Amino acid sequence: MGGVEDDEPASKRMKLSSEELRRLSNGSTIKEPVAGSSRDLMARPLQSEGGEEVVGSKGVIKKVEFVRIIAKALYSLGYIKSGAHLEEESGIPLHSSVVNVFMRQILEGNWDDSVVTLHNIGLTDERTVKSASFLILEQKFFELLDEEKVMDALNTLRTEIAPLGVNDSRVRELSSYIVSPSYCSPTRSPKQGTVRARSRSKLLEELQKLLPATVMIPEGRLEHLVEQALVLQRDACMFHNSLDKEMSLYSDHQCGRDQIPSQALQVRLCSANQIFFCHEVFSTILPVYTSLESLFKRLLGSENESGKNNLKLSKKIAYHLYEIQCDFLARMLVSLFEAGECPLISSFIGSHRFDPRIIKISLQVKVMAIQSILQAHTDEVWFLQFSHNGKYLASSSNDQSAIIWEVYETGVSLKHKLSGHQKPLSSVSWSPDDRQLLTCGAEEVVRRWDVSSGECLHVYEKTGLGMVSCGWSPDGKWIFSGLNDKSICMWELDGKELECWKGQRTLKISDLEITRDGKQIISICRETAILLLDREAKVERFIEEDQPITSFSLSRDSRFLLINLLNQEIHLWNIEGDPKLVSKYRGHKRTRFIIRSCFGGLEQAFIASGSEDSLNIAYKFLRWVYIWHRGTGELIETLPGHSGAVNCVSWNPANPHMLASASDDRTIRIWGLNNLSTKRKEPCSNGIHYCNGGY
Structure with a gap:
C-alpha cells in the first residue's frame, strides 16, 4: 500500500528490519521520501485560509493533524507497516x-540525555x-x-530532583526509600513485579499525557474523538432508551x-380470579379466521358455553364486522376483551367459523402489541414502586392492602397480598437489598414485611400519633418515618427509636x-417548601x-429532585450545593388529587x-400517562387507557422499556414496547442508523 508505484514488482516493495519495526512501534518514522503513485491523481483537499490544507466538507479538519492521528491509531492497533507507509x-x-x-x-534509559533533549x-x-x-x-x-x-x-535526589522544586511531599517520600528501599512505591519500583522495559513504557505514557499534544500525540486520540x-x-437522540x-x-x-x-403488556378479564393473558402480536398477515381461532384458543382455552345464549351478535352486526378494516376489527376485539365479553367473542367465532368472508379478511399486524391491565385491588390504587433490582413491583391502595407483584419480561x-392495616395505605418503600x-x-402505622414469605416482621407506631411516610437508610439498618405532628423519627429495625x-x-x-x-432527609416541610436536612451536620x-407542593421524587443518584405542584407543573431541581431550578414540565392535568x-x-x-385529564373515545373517558424528555422538557408520549385519575407511575430501574401506572379505576397497567416495531433495521442509505426499530 502506498510508498511505491502501483505497478512496481512486489519484490521491490520496501522491507523493514526488525529494529526498524521496533522503533516504529514506539512512534519512530522513516524519513526517505517515495515516488508518487496513481493516488496522487485523486482530488486534492481544500486549502484553509491560512494556507494549511484541510479535509472534510466543513473545512475545519487540518490535514496534517488528521494524518498524524490516523498514523498514531495504526501503530496503536499493531499495524506497524501500514503506519509507516502512511x-x-x-x-x-x-x-x-x-x-x-x-x-x-x-x-533505552538514557536519563541525562533525555532531560537535555526535553529542553530542546x-x-x-517552564x-x-x-x-x-x-x-x-x-x-x-x-x-x-x-x-x-x-x-x-x-545524589540524584539531592542534586537533580530536589532543586526542581516540584512536589515536595513526593521528594520526602522518595528520601524514605533511601533508608528502606523495600518501601518503594508499587507504581514506580521495578521491584514490584513490573519489568524495567514496561516501567519505561509506562513513563512514556505519562509523559505523553503531560506534554502538549502538538509535541506528542496522546494515546488513543482517534478512539477518543470517535x-x-x-x-x-x-x-442528542430524543428517544434513546x-x-x-x-x-x-x-x-x-x-x-x-x-x-x-407505549403498549400495555397484559389483558384483564372480568373474573373473580386474577387471570393475566399475554399474546404474541401476529408477525405476518394471516386470514382473520385462522388468526382469531388461534388467539382465542390460547386465551379462552375453551368456549364458555354458559354465556353463549346470553351474548350473541346479530347476523347484521356480524356481516358488518366482516366488511370493516382490519385495524378497526382488531381494536374492537381487544375492547371486548377488556370489557370481559369472552362469551360474546366465542359465540361470534363459533357461529361464523365457516363463513368464507372471515377467511378472506386479513388482520394487519401493527395494531395491538400486548395489552395489560392488572385488577387485584378492590379500591383506588394510590401508590406503586418497582424494587431496585426490577424483579418486584409493590402497590398500595385505598382498600387497606398492599400487593407484591413478581415481574417478568412480559408482565x-x-x-x-399484604393485609393488616386498618386504614388506606399511602406509600410503600423497598429496602436497599x-x-x-x-x-x-x-x-x-408503618409495617415491615418479608418479601419472600409475605410475613409482617414488625410494626412501627407511636402512641397518639400516626405515620404519614416511610423510608430506609441506604445500609438498611434504620427506618425513617414522618408523623402527623410534623416530626420525623429514625428507628432501629427492632423498633427502638433512635x-x-x-x-x-x-x-x-x-x-x-x-x-x-x-x-440528608428530604421532606415537604411547608405547603410551598421542601426541607433538605443534613442529619449529621x-x-x-x-x-x-x-405554588403548593403535592409530591416529589428523588433521582437514583440523589442529585435531582422532581417536584409536582398544584398549578399543574413539574419542576426539576438540582440539589447539589445550593438548590437550582433546572427544568419545567407541563401538559398534564391535576385538579383534586395528589399526582x-x-x-x-x-x-x-x-x-x-x-x-387527571381525560379523552372521550367511543363514549369511554380515558385518562393519560405523560412522558417528557428530561433534557429538553419536550412532551414525547401520552398513554391513554385508565378510566380513572392516574395517581402514580413507576419506571422499572432494571428495564427501561417497562413502566407501571396506578389509577382510581382500581387497576395497574404495565406498559412496554410495541413488539411489532422493535425489530432491528438495517442502516438506511441516507446515513442514519435506527436503534431497535426507529422510524
Whole structure:
C-alpha cells in the first residue's frame, strides 16, 4: 500500500528490519521520501485560509493533524507497516526527529540525555518542563535503587530532583526509600513485579499525557474523538432508551419513538380470579379466521358455553364486522376483551367459523402489541414502586392492602397480598437489598414485611400519633418515618427509636426520601417548601416554590429532585450545593388529587407522570400517562387507557422499556414496547442508523 508505484514488482516493495519495526512501534518514522503513485491523481483537499490544507466538507479538519492521528491509531492497533507507509506516502511524520530521539532515550534509559533533549523540544511552559523532568529523574532514581546504587540514587535526589522544586511531599517520600528501599512505591519500583522495559513504557505514557499534544500525540486520540462523536449523537437522540450499547460507525445514530413504553403488556378479564393473558402480536398477515381461532384458543382455552345464549351478535352486526378494516376489527376485539365479553367473542367465532368472508379478511399486524391491565385491588390504587433490582413491583391502595407483584419480561403476577392495616395505605418503600418492604397506613402505622414469605416482621407506631411516610437508610439498618405532628423519627429495625426531629419537618400529605449517602432527609416541610436536612451536620436547606407542593421524587443518584405542584407543573431541581431550578414540565392535568411523577428510562433520561385529564373515545373517558424528555422538557408520549385519575407511575430501574401506572379505576397497567416495531433495521442509505426499530 502506498510508498511505491502501483505497478512496481512486489519484490521491490520496501522491507523493514526488525529494529526498524521496533522503533516504529514506539512512534519512530522513516524519513526517505517515495515516488508518487496513481493516488496522487485523486482530488486534492481544500486549502484553509491560512494556507494549511484541510479535509472534510466543513473545512475545519487540518490535514496534517488528521494524518498524524490516523498514523498514531495504526501503530496503536499493531499495524506497524501500514503506519509507516502512511507517514512515508503522505510525507507527514508522526513525530519530529527531536521527539523521536527523546522517546528512544526514554526507552533505552538514557536519563541525562533525555532531560537535555526535553529542553530542546521547544516547550514554552517552564512548569511542564520541570514536571516532565521530575518524572524522568524519578524513574532514574528507582532504577538506581534497583541496581543497589544507593549513593548514586541519593545524589540524584539531592542534586537533580530536589532543586526542581516540584512536589515536595513526593521528594520526602522518595528520601524514605533511601533508608528502606523495600518501601518503594508499587507504581514506580521495578521491584514490584513490573519489568524495567514496561516501567519505561509506562513513563512514556505519562509523559505523553503531560506534554502538549502538538509535541506528542496522546494515546488513543482517534478512539477518543470517535467515542465523543458517538456519545454526542446518543445524547442528542430524543428517544434513546436502548439497553444495546453497540453503536454503528457506518451511519448516524437515531432511535425511534417505539423505544418508549407505549403498549400495555397484559389483558384483564372480568373474573373473580386474577387471570393475566399475554399474546404474541401476529408477525405476518394471516386470514382473520385462522388468526382469531388461534388467539382465542390460547386465551379462552375453551368456549364458555354458559354465556353463549346470553351474548350473541346479530347476523347484521356480524356481516358488518366482516366488511370493516382490519385495524378497526382488531381494536374492537381487544375492547371486548377488556370489557370481559369472552362469551360474546366465542359465540361470534363459533357461529361464523365457516363463513368464507372471515377467511378472506386479513388482520394487519401493527395494531395491538400486548395489552395489560392488572385488577387485584378492590379500591383506588394510590401508590406503586418497582424494587431496585426490577424483579418486584409493590402497590398500595385505598382498600387497606398492599400487593407484591413478581415481574417478568412480559408482565407481572401476584406474589403476596399484604393485609393488616386498618386504614388506606399511602406509600410503600423497598429496602436497599429488596428483601423487605415498608408499608405506611395513612396516619396509622408503618409495617415491615418479608418479601419472600409475605410475613409482617414488625410494626412501627407511636402512641397518639400516626405515620404519614416511610423510608430506609441506604445500609438498611434504620427506618425513617414522618408523623402527623410534623416530626420525623429514625428507628432501629427492632423498633427502638433512635432520634426524632421535631418542629415543622413534614406535612400530613408528604413524601420522604433519604439520599444515597444517608446524610440528608428530604421532606415537604411547608405547603410551598421542601426541607433538605443534613442529619449529621445539623444543617437545613430549603427549596422554595411559588405554588403548593403535592409530591416529589428523588433521582437514583440523589442529585435531582422532581417536584409536582398544584398549578399543574413539574419542576426539576438540582440539589447539589445550593438548590437550582433546572427544568419545567407541563401538559398534564391535576385538579383534586395528589399526582406523582418519576424519573425513568435509560440513565433516567425521561420523566413520567400521572394525570387527571381525560379523552372521550367511543363514549369511554380515558385518562393519560405523560412522558417528557428530561433534557429538553419536550412532551414525547401520552398513554391513554385508565378510566380513572392516574395517581402514580413507576419506571422499572432494571428495564427501561417497562413502566407501571396506578389509577382510581382500581387497576395497574404495565406498559412496554410495541413488539411489532422493535425489530432491528438495517442502516438506511441516507446515513442514519435506527436503534431497535426507529422510524
